[in-house]
Amino acid sequence: MLPLVLSALLLASSPATPPADWSTPFERSSGNTTATYAQCIAYYQRLDKAYKEITVREVGETDSGRPLHEVVISTGGGKADPATARRQGHRVVLIQNGIHPGEPEGIDASMMLARDLVQKPALRQLLRNTTVVLIPIYNVGGALNRNSTTRVNQNGPESYGFRGNARNLDLNRDYVKQDSRNARAFAELFQRWQPDVFLDNHTSNGADYQYTMTLIPTQKDKLHPVLSQYLTAQLLPALYQGMDQKQWPLTPYVDFLGRTPDARGLVGFLETPRYSTGYAALFNTIGFVTETHMLKAFAPRVWATYDFMTVLLQAIQTQDAALAQARTAAAQQMTAQQEFPLAWKLDTTRAETFTFRGYLGHLKPSEVSGQPRLYYNQQEPYTKPIPFYNSFRATTTVRRPAAYLIPQAWGEVVERLRRAGVQLQRLRQDTTLTAEFYHIDDYKTSSRPYEGHYLHSQVQVTAQPQTVHFLRGDYVAQLNQPAARYLVEMLEPQATDSFFAWGFFDSILQQKEHFSDYVFEDLAAELLRQQPELRQRLEKLKKENAEFASNGQAQLEWVYRNSPHYEAAYLRYPIARWQGRALLVD
Incomplete structure (x- = not known):
């Protein structure tokens, strides 16, 4: 009997099992450490095993060869898929971290947030009608390329990742062109969840000022008007007020016109679809980019993000x-929208007033060059109203067609349309159609590559009906679908980030056939004999232009371009704008 009593007493006095340590690498450090890729993923996998509300999944490949992960946080564990979340009436918030792994605040803040959403009752209630989807580290290759030197202007952490990914692409310029496997995986993830709100966590560069965090919301004039009204009247005021209460006053992202922010005022950021929030806006998703201030210590930057x-x-x-x-x-309103903007310009005649907390900027001689250099004096803080230019107006618009006809030859374009959730049909049979086509009249091309492409801009087109033969299997994209705005901004060549602008159609810009002048001379003469009106037009041009009149080769080229022998497809944008009858499609 005694041994049993003794055993019971020993068991009763044994120390309890210590609680699990859920602290993150950031919390265990002096506040100047960010988690590695391996530490980050392992932490979420531990949470997945411990809490039914957290699900971790591999959702695609990245250029590094390592997978892209999503972390789904939802009460009950049964809403870890988009269909269930929508059926339950949940709002979906997608949070992306580490697109630039040298700006890692979101990586560490999101690890703590995921834990606290399931461990702290006060935060757990935020999941009552919301599903949170986290991308722990988007730029996996950049996170693996860890160093302590490339963020030369930034105050910590001790080491961090690199801006470029495994292919040295800036992923925040890759959302529409999708050169990276990362961007292709993101597009599929985004369409699967169709988030209501998207957040992309960053760190700023630029001026010195008092704020720890600056904010870029989706540019209000680029959002659908209904969403713009909600964003500016309700959501943004709540965010500014909430951050004030937490002692993190916000300012619009500090992009400015003059030498310093207070010289001429702040300028709103125009995020075209190459950027994360610009891409999201095409699908009526409100986006935010947090930009914590690079000169503040790492710990407050992380906590402000949290x-x-x-x-x-x-x-x-x-x-x-x-x-x-x-x-x-x-x-609903987009289904009836007829005019779509394609390009935007800052309206410098309209400005709001924002009370900005900055530091005075001065000039002093540079110790390097001896020339005047800028510095900000933190001993001279100020708080004063300055202009905030945040109105943009559309400079190019287009009327929507009923559909776009896309030859199947342009497979890279079709792949990107599919990833964006575009509903495509295919012609059942070879068909000759008269549709509206663009002729590319002029464009400018960058002299240096930008993110792997020579970008086209200032595109000028002429629309004209042409009769073209389409093949069985060519694609039809009707505009009465949720991806209508995406289709317009990708397939209209004048749009800032269209597929044409990124060079997907460059082969049409090169002529494939020409003539030998000594042979074509006789044929051109015969054409002019058979077509007196063509001869009259030529003679008129010669009278009006002495240089043309003295250039025999130019005249021969003119006859060729106005003859049946000239390439119909040269400079003809291959995607047709269709307004006609219903087509036979599968």
């Missing part, structure tokens, strides 16, 4: 119905 995410989730929970209503209205 607090912003909690404030955002709180605002979305409070405004759940308003957000849902705005997105539904925008989707």
Whole structure:
């Protein structure tokens, strides 16, 4: 009997199993350490095993050869898929971290947020009507390329990743062209979840000022008007107020016109679809980019990012119905929208006033060059109203067609359309159609490569009906679908980030056939004899232009370009704008 009693007493006095240590590498350090890729993924996998509310999945490849992960946080564990989340009426918030792994605040803040959403009752309630989807580290290759020197202007952490990915691409310029496997995986993830709100965490470069965090919301004039009204009247005020309460006052992203922010004022950021939030806006998703200030210490930058995410989730929970209503209205109204903007310009005649907290900037001689250099004096803080130019107007618009006809030869374009959720049909049989085609009249091309492409800009086109033979299997993209705006901005060549602008159609810019002048001379003469009106036009040009009149080769070229022998497809944009009858499609 005694041994049993003794054993019971020994068991009762044995120390309890210590609680699991859920601290992150950031928390275990002096506040100047960011998690490695391996540490980050392992931490989420531990959470997945411990909590039914957290699901970690591989969702695609990256250029590094390592997978892209998503972390889904939802109460009950049964809403870890998009269909269930939508059926339950949940708002979906997609948070992306580490697109530039040298700007890692979101990586560490999101690890703590995921843990606290399931461990802290006050935060757990934020999941009542919201599903959170995290991309732990988007630029995996950049995260693996760890160093302590490339962020030369940044105050910590001790080591971090590199801006370029495994192919040295800046992934925040790759959302439409999708040169990287990362961007292709993101597009599929984005369309699967169709988030209501998207957040991309960053660190700023630029001026010195008092704020720890700056914010880029989707440019209000680029959002659908219903969403723009909701963003500016409800969501943004709640975010600014919430961050004020947490002692992290916000400012618009500090991009400015003069030498210093207070010289001529701040300028809103125009995020075209190459950028994450510009891409999201094509699908009526409200986007935010946090930009913590590079000169502040790493720890407050991380905590400001953490607090912003909690404030955002709180605002979305409070405004759940308003957000849902705005997105539904925008989707419905887009089905009837006839005019779509393609390019934008800052309106410098309109400015808001923002009370900005900065430091005075001065000039002093450079110790390197002896020339005047700028510096900010932190002993001279100021708070004063300055202009904020945040209105953009459309400079190019287009009327929507009923459909686009896309020859199957342009497979790279079709692949990207499919990843964007575009509903495509295919012609059942070879068909000759008269449709509207663009002739590329002029364009400018960058003299240096930009993210692997020589970008085209200032594209000028002439629209004209042409009769063209399409093949069985060519694609038809109707515009009465949710991806209508995406289709317009990708397939209209004048759009800033269209597939034409990125060089996907460059082969049409090169002539494939020409003539031998000594042979064509006789044929040209016969053409002029058979077509007196052509001869009259030629003679008129010679009278009007002495240089042309003295250039026999130019005259021969003119006859060739106005003859049946000239290439019909040269400089003809191959995608047709269709307004006609219904087509036989599968």
